[in-house]
Amino acid sequence: MIRGFLVFKKCVFIFISMNLFFFSFAGGKKDVEEVSVEDLKSWQETVDLENKKTGKHNVLITAEDMGGNVTHQGPFNIFVDPESDRPVTMIVNPRENMRVPAN
Secondary structure, three states, X not given: OHHHHHHHHHHHHHHHHHHHHHHHHOOOOOOOOOOOOOOOOOOOOOOOOOOOOOEEEEEEEEEEOOOOOEEEXXXXXXXXXXXXXXXXXOXXXXXXXXXXXXX
C-alpha cells in the first residue's frame, strides 16, 4: 500500500514537473492562440508575425482529444527577423521514421 502511494506520488511529481518545464518555455508574454483543427491526420496554421518583436519566439502545441487526454509537443523556436523578405522554415532534425508531410 505504501509503495503504491510512493509510486503514485512520484508519477504526479514527474507530471507536474514536465508541465512546468513545457510552460516555462512558452512563458513570455503569454500570447496564446487556440485553434481547432478539422483534419486529424495533418494540419497547418498561419501565424501573423507582423506585430511580433524581433528575436526568438517559442511555440508549444497542446492537443486535447474528446476523451480529455492532453499531450504537449515542443517548444519549437521561431526567429522573427523584420529585415528578411520571406520567412524560411525547415525541419532540421526529424526523428527516425517520422512522417514529414509536404504541402
